[in-house]
Amino acid sequence: MYDIQTIFQTANPILNQMPYPMMILNPEGIVLAWNRQAEKTFGYCAEDVLGKFIPFIEEERTYFYKDLWQKIIHSADPLHLESITISTKKGEIVNTPITLKAFTIDNDRYIFCQFNLGSEEQQDLLSFNEFTSIRDGLESSFMMLSIDQEGLISYANNLFLKYSKWTPKRIIGKTFWQMFPQTPESSVVADAIWKSLQNGRQWKGEAEKITKDGQSYWVDLTAIPIFTSAKKPSNFILLENDITDKKRLQNRLEKIAYIDQETGLMNRYRLEQIVNTMISENHHFTFVYFSIDKFYSLKELYDDQAEQVLIQEFTQRMKMYFQDSSMARVSIDEFVVLTPLGEWFIQGFLTYLEQHPIYINNSTLPLSISGGITKYPDDQISFTHLMKASYAAIQKVQSEGGGSISSLTKADHKALHKKSVIEKRLLVALDKKDLKVLYQPQLDLITGKITTVEALVRWEDEEIGTVSPEVLIPIAEETGLINDIGSFMLEQACLQAAAWHRKGIDLKVSINSSVREFRDKNMVKQVRRILEDTDCPAELIQIEITEKFALEAEAETSIIQQMKQLQNEGIVFALDDFGTGYASFRYMQLLPLSQIKIDQTFISTIQYQPKSQMLIQGMIQFGKSINMSVLAEGVETQEQQDILTEFGCDAIQGYHISRPIEAKEVEKLL
Structure with a gap:
């Protein structure tokens, strides 16, 4: 027979398959099991934590958590904590939600904790x-x-x-x-x-x-x-x-790991396994994604028990209506049904909910749901794309007021497929550094010389052809690849600025940056490293941010601090597309900005609209009043240049000066 420690050690393979950090504690809070994802997340290996009282929890909070373990031990229900403070092995402080659930083995109670952020063959035996x-x-x-x-x-x-x-x-x-x-x-x-x-x-x-x-x-x-x-x-x-x-322990852990404890439905991880199995066996099915409309507003209307009642009652109605279908809870207020039934039947769920209302405190709950329908293999052919397509359908429904179940058109599915292909090819392009950089010159109206160029990303893929920045940038921001593009552009800009500097050409290179990049606490270190590796003087680099970036940065002290650190290094910041974004001038006081760039939409009408002229003149005067230089984008004619010169604009950029060109072509214009 195995002792309890051996049982938990042999059960580790099931825990190590889970995509979430997990551990198992005894009633005193001693760690008995610790999975691989927890090790990756918090830095502690199993030897650091097994047999100890959760060493990464703050010492002054020890008594609180010991009392908490005892409370959970005597409870049959799972406990969800919105935040638990953990110190990683590197000393970083992490706040993470956690779910705790007690279970029994041989009359002893243990606690399963989920943080929500094989052996070799033995030698042949003897003769x-x-x-x-x-x-x-x-x-x-x-x-x-x-x-x-x-x-x-x-x-x-x-x-x-x-x-x-x-x-x-x-x-x-x-x-x-x-x-x-x-x-x-x-x-x-x-x-x-x-x-x-x-x-x-x-x-x-x-x-x-x-x-x-x-x-x-x-x-x-x-x-x-x-x-x-x-x-x-x-x-x-x-x-x-x-x-x-x-x-038996493995079965319990599987139930905990794969099943949503509140509803008894499978969770998202198990749903993905089921869907992938159905796909591998070539089953035809309909993937239905449900979202409860205005869920958090409904919670606020009622007492603390309302959320549990709402979820459980909704789940019960879903089980009654979609009998013999597979169901999952994929988030607090979102569910998925896998069914062979037709769209007309799925639509009937709305009527069923109206006929079977949910009551809380003797009053009818004003329940409304939005649903997205995607068919396999007619519409999409992978779990990820089924999820994305169904969720896109829900977003479309909710933008129109919610309360209905819909599916995307063939054109919508085609667009999603194209987007998916672009995402995959972008990963390849970043890995192979297949992106291209062009430079658009900016003319100083006082000296008549080109003093700065803006570095612009261009991408022509061998499989999907040319991808415009208007398509590329939103996809990159959505997938998080914008950080990789930003790093690539910064490196290329520094290399080029350094190359010009060695030729005696001190031309400033301007790059665009996103707020996501500056939310990375290592942004300053990364910029410093690239400047050092490329031997590029910091004063030759300018970073452009949008008004949306500025508004978000205004509320995040860490971003402002990083920008000021880079300013102290010699890098300057410009506010791009000025006048088209969010109306707030507070960030002008907080952020280290040196230039504003008037958007081309204002410049295009400057020749024949007096209001545009007055507005642009006001922008220029505003910039100068706070000691900022002013650049106008989208200048396409000499007449526009003359008007901007008369208004006192400092610099211009646009096709009248030059289209985006390669670095060697820039040198010919100097």
Whole structure:
């Protein structure tokens, strides 16, 4: 028999498959199990935490958490904490939601915690003669069976008889196959064991067995062919260790890991497994994504119990309506149904909810849901794309007021597919550095010289052709690849500025940056490293931000600090597309801005609209009043340049000066 520590250690493989950090505690808060994802997330290896009271929790909070463990131990319901403070091994402070659930093994309670942010084959056993000399030791440690060449049991030791509840009289002469459950799955295992033995090979693995009275138990089984002088084995030995407790624990952990505790539905991770299996088996099905409209507003209308009642009652109605369909809860207020039923039936769920209202405090809950329908394989052909398409359909429904179930058009699905292809090819392009950089000159109206160029990303893929910045940038921002593009552009800009500097050309290179990049606390370190690696003077680099960036940065002290650090290094900041974004001038006080760029939409009408002229003149005067230079974008004619010069604009950029061109072409304009 295994002690409890061994059981948890042998159960670690199931925990290590989970995509979430997880651990198991005893009632005193001592760590008994710690999965691989927890190690990656918090930096502590199993040796750091096993057998200890959660060493990464702040010492002054120890008594609070010990009391919390005791509260959970005596509760049948899971407990969800919105935030628990954890110090990683590197000393970083992390606040993460956590779900805790108590469970029982052999009358003892343990706590399963989920943070929401195989062994080698043994060497061949000894020969028959050596085996007989240690048989007594094996008999005392293993359940043991001897089987003859016909597959009939010729011997069973006392441990086997104890676990299987057979008697020698009843078991001798029985077939090897009678020890296994009479199910297709067990028959496959038994046949595989027998085939290996017949071919003179040992077999090792887990197997389900049955007792004399039909009760299942699990064993870790090693089946060994025994050779004497003949080339074929003369008989076979089965050595077994009981692992029933381990399998029961594994089943409990699977239930906790794969099942949403509040509703009993499978969770998103299990849903993905089911969908991928259905796809591999070429099942046709409809993927239905439901979202409860205005969920958080509904929560605020009622008491603390309303959320639980709402979720449980909605789940019950979903189960009643979509009988024999697979269902999952993928977030607090979102659900998925996998069904073979047609769209007309799915639409009928709205009527069913109206006919079966949910009551809270004796009043009808004003429930409304939005749904998205996607068919496999007609619409999409992978789990990720089924999710994305269905969620896109929900967003479309909610933008129109919610309360309906819809599907995307073929054109919508085609656009999603194209977007998916672009995402994949962008990963390849970034890996191979296939993106291209062009430079658009900016003319200083006072000196008449080109003093700055704006670095612009361009992408022409060998499979999908030219991808415009208007398509590329939104996809990059949505997928998080904008950071990679930003790093690429910064490196290329520094390389080019440094190359010009070595030629005696001190031309400033301006690059665009996103707020996502500056939310990375290592942004300053990265910029410094690239400047050093490329030997580029910091004063030759300018970073352009949008008004949306500025408005978000205004509320985040860390972003402002990083911008000021870079300013101290010599880098200057410009506010791009001025006048088209969010109306707030507070960030003009907080952010280290040196230039504003008037958007081309104002410049295009400057020749014939007096209001545009007055507005642009006001922008220029505003910029100068706060000691900022002013640049006008989108200048396409000499007349526009003359008006801007008259208004006192400092610099211009646009096709009148030059289209975006390669670096060698820039040098010809200087």
